[in-house]
Amino acid sequence: VAVTDARGKIMRSLGGPIKVGHYQLHPDWGQIAFASALAAWIVWYYFDAYAASPNVQNMLLIRPVTCVALIVYLVIVYQALNLRSAGVSVSTDQPSEPGDTQPPARGFRAPLIAAALVLYVAAIPYLGFDISTTAFIAAAMAAAGERRLWVLAAVAIGFAALLSLGFKFALSTPVPTLVL
């Protein structure tokens, strides 16, 4: 929530309302950027598919879906611009989830765990499933608020060993490991 609010404020102070004649725009830049990223991938995919074969049989589903998606993108951008007549206050259109009412200090947990997850998967080819899983579980638990060292160690080592050995022997899935 803290991040959301802070960013909202920064965005507003950065851009502030933009006046166009009798109207004011209160753009939600984050929303526009995210929708644009999705639209950019869709356009790239369209041209990639077109390059593979411009034949109607190849574009049978992709072409109409892309066209509709781009129209929908324009609608999303229009909504995110928050067009209002001058003088009317704006309510920002942020999704309010039940989890959002939690203490603001916890807002950093999710980005930390997401970063740990990326590092975890990137490390697997080098450290094997056993070591990287131990490190990930310990790091993510610490990020999620666990402070007791023995719990961190016990859960991380125990769970990583259980998973690695379980997949290796019970499921005959040869997960690459370093130690086990």
Add this chain to the structure above:
Amino acid sequence: MIDFPAMQSALGLLFGAWQPWLVVFPGLLIGLAFGAIPGLTTSIAMVVFLPLTLYMDFLTAIIFLTAIFTGGGFGCAIPAILINVPGTPAAVATTFDGYPMARRGEHNEALGLGLAASSFAEALSYVILLLLIEPISRAVLKLGPAEVFVVAIWGLTLIAALSGRNFARGLMAGLLGLLVGTVGFSDRGDIRGTMGIDYLLDGVPDLAALMGLFCAAEMFKLVRTDFIVAKAEAREVSLRRILKGCRMAFNYPASLIRGSLIGVWIGVVPGVGSSVANLIAYSEARRTAKDKASFGKGNPNGVVASEAANSSSEGGSMATLLALGIPGGGATAAMLGVFAMHNITGGPRFISDHKEIVYAIIFANFFQTIALMVVGIGFLYVSSAIVKVPVRILVPTVLAVAVFGCYATVGNMSGPVTFVVFALLGWGMARFGYPVAATVVGLLLAKLTEGELLRTFQLSGGELGFLLERPIALVFALLLVCSLFLPLLIERMRRNAAGVHPIRD
């Protein structure tokens, strides 16, 4: 339709020996466990345990595998309800209302609902199989790409229902899923959107992508809380309340029966299975309900519809397997392996020559549904303790299990990498108010939709008149249109009637 002498010899086969019964409980437990661990599927369970069936006779082997099938059909609902991560794609729709129920502290009831709906639907699907196996097998041969395409579109209409507050973002999420689902080789042989990555030639691994989207949306949100269920007193695991949930399922007879029928119908069609059946049953339950707004917020009706459909599709896919020898999906393909190991060829001849075995399989499955109630309740009692695990331990361990599961399903690092990429995408989508479930629906149906559309196009040469020669497709399309617009029409008429006579109330 029913061959009574064959039925008698089937009973003789089943009750003449104890071996067939010995494998039911282990099979169910294996199925429950594999279904309940995100990333592992019923098909994986069957393939892992396929070598064991070498030591069994044909009937015992098939009963063992159908027990895994039955267990898995319900097992996938457990994580769907408890942590909002469907164990397999078959339980995607179970998350929509099951998880909100769990967050309210009604996890016992939700699990009981799912168990009862699964068991009932499964039993019903085998009754239908018993009565109609021959007409079903004849009907399946009449289904062409046009018919399956209409079924796929039916599933896609769920995107609109999942859109929630902002229709544009919901539609965008669904269309994005559709496009991502077509990445890789098309049915025509064109390579699209792989960015030169060989792993993507077969398309984006959908199980890994699905788990990434669901896991991220939920796990990253959960870390701000301490427990899945906020109130300490609501976290209890109660046999009484699980049983209450089981009884509750029968308060929704319409969803139960409609879900089962949809499941059988979808299960029969090869290549389409429980992962589509649960979505269609859910959207039909929502569309025909009076309290549409409560769907997605923990309406038991939604859980019943989804679980009934994904379990009953087992009966449907068994019909195709037994009557035509065609595997409808990964699980029945593993069973076909058993056919091969015992030198038996499935198909019309199999049914006429070995009717007693077909009946024995059907009867054994009746027993399995009863056994599932018993084993399932025990399994639930243990697994629902997950709500007592603090989130700070739960989130890291669930993510690690998912990474392992994704590795196991794909067999290389592309599974975990897909998981992370889609986890980040799902996180962004949840952050900006896009429904990830709509993307998952698009993703799961994309290959089917495009493939069947392409084949319809190729068969018809682009002529719309072709549809007039496909009466079944037309009837399906008509049903689809009716199911979309009739509720709206009835609602409007009801409102008009209420508006005309306001004084009478």
